[in-house]
Amino acid sequence: MNVQRLALSYGDEDVIDDLNFHLQAGHFLAVIGENGVGKTTLVRALLGQLKPKAGVIEFSEPKKKMKIGYVPQFRNLDEEYPLSVRDFVALSLINRRLPWLNKAEVQRLDEVMQQTNLLKIANRPVGLASGGEKQRAYLAQALINRPELLILDESTASLDNEMKYELLDLVAKFQHGQDLSVIFITHDLPLAQRYADHFLMMEHFKYTTGKIADLPVEQVEEQ
């Protein structure tokens, strides 16, 4: 994916100006920056929800829309939430013409449930699942349509350390096994350094990119 001279705004308010970066297929990019610099705005543009004011976002094959999976920041689902873990994951199956799943969809659902370690709790109400399990269910939802790019939007914030590593270990498995590109929006520099291979540092209208090993040291020590 190639982002060139990208400018994004809300009406008259410019949020991003002249942003350039490249993400190679199968690579893992950490997007780091303080509150309000425009990380979520960038995600909205990547998802096609916000039209650039200028510049381009080019996906690998021109004209073909890239399939993107999105994992939000953890949000609790209360105990009354009426779906099982399995039904919750199935929610994002696209192209469903019928109210029930066909054979291929059932197979894909089982596969992704197995890959995200959710089979054992498939029939449990999702509201009764643990925080880590719920977040794995969001990940499974994002992966079920076999995306080429996965966007993790502060998806590890408010998870404890064990759950963070568990989630990102799974993401790394998909990244390496299935050539999935990953964009990880985060404030967590140690996590970024452990999993990402490249970084994009966003400051107000100033952007730095590089290999994760070259992340400026003073930024790392702040954490």
Ligand SMILES: Nc1ncnc2c1ncn2[C@@H]1O[C@H](COP(=O)(O)OP(=O)(O)OP(=O)(O)O)[C@@H](O)[C@H]1O
């Ligand atoms: N729908 C909107 N209309 C107008 N301004 C907005 C809108 N959404 C965000 N903004 C403004 O755009 C700027 C960037 O917001 P954005 O949410 O992209 O930042 P962020 O880096 O994701 O912040 P955080 O880390 O807090 O999530 C902020 O000044 C915000 O107030």
